[in-house]
Amino acid sequence: MSSFTASRILIFGGTGTIGRYITSALLRAKPAFQQVVLFTSPKSAQEKAAQLNEWKAQGLSVIVGDLTSEADVTAAYKGVDTVISAVGRGGLQHQFELLRLAEASESVQWFLPSEFGTDIEHNDKSPNERPHQVKLQVRKYIRENLKRLKVTYVVTGPYFDMWVNAVPDFEVAGGFLPDQKKAYVIEDGNGKVGFCTMSDVGKFVAATLKAPQESFGKALKVQSFVVTPNEVLAEYERQTGAKWEVVKTLLDEIRAFETKKWEEGHPLATLVTLRRIWAEGGTLYAQNDNHILGLGPEALDSLEAAVKKALAARR
Ligand SMILES: NC(=O)c1ccc[n+]([C@@H]2O[C@H](COP(=O)([O-])OP(=O)(O)OC[C@H]3O[C@@H](n4cnc5c(N)ncnc54)[C@H](OP(=O)(O)O)[C@@H]3O)[C@@H](O)[C@H]2O)c1
Structure with a gap:
């Protein structure tokens, strides 16, 4: 081989x-x-x-x-x-x-x-x-x-394009509402999360296929960028030129909400669990595997570009 x-x-x-x-x-x-x-x-x-x-x-x-x-x-x-x-x-x-x-x-x-x-x-x-x-x-x-x-497993963490949007009735699990200039952050908003944009997921998979020997038998952890909700908020405020309203939710409140949604058999219970895992640090590593695939920041989306895209998608 x-x-x-x-x-x-x-x-x-x-x-x-x-x-x-x-x-x-x-x-x-x-x-x-x-x-x-x-x-x-x-x-x-x-x-x-x-x-x-x-x-x-x-x-x-x-x-x-x-x-x-x-x-x-x-x-x-x-x-x-x-x-x-x-x-x-x-x-x-x-x-x-x-x-x-x-x-x-x-x-x-x-x-x-x-x-x-x-x-x-x-x-x-x-x-x-x-x-x-x-x-x-x-x-x-x-x-x-x-x-x-x-x-090979390609482990991307949450797609920023999806995570960034607060889901109606599930806002407590975090996300942003550009139309209302409102941000839902977890705890103090300073917990780091490693994201991939959906377009970068495609790039990472194509790069994986070009690096078989380095990828065989591995779960590759790949990320476009690692940022806090507060950094995302700051980027939204910069790009919209406005101060946003911030709503903070404690992790324990999310855990209680999550339990309730699973008990109800709600189809979006999965979403709450995943957002809770990401907020708990479930995407953080001493080092990710981007270097194995030879993809540096210049080849990947930045937070600035991802927020710009998220804003453009709502126009
Ligand atoms: N990281 C994140 O934030 C995130 C977000 C969403 C999804 N994911 C992951 O990405 C992977 C793909 O999910 P997705 O949301 O992209 O998939 P999706 O759009 O729901 O479905 C992808 C395709 O799967 C095929 N499929 C065949 N049988 C199916 C069945 N019984 N149920 C559903 N799909 C079936 C269909 O293709 P054809 O009709 O062409 O055969 C369908 O278009 C999953 O492992 C998911 O967990 C990750």
């Missing part, structure tokens, strides 16, 4: 929230990958036809199929050396079979499971965090069952 080069790539979930940034980045990569293939459902193929046509013009091949069908997946794996799964939370459990078939395939050498988020093995509390459970099971399955296939 020392001479392995990722050249024929297959991506599942590549039209999704983060998948589309990954697909776009792979198509833009220089030097280009020999082949980038997207496996998508008939529903997405129909609903996202305009996006798919745009990508096809840039060299993308598209396979329409059912990712729960052994025959469809086995056929799609033919000749592919690298598989990226960016399936959504609702589809994470399908990865056991995608991995089993990849291990059995003659060509697939490398698999990047759908992580692209919080570090699920960060500390001794991580094994009990509810949103981590299926991803933890996927890692366990890989450890216990795969002998041949190489695996």
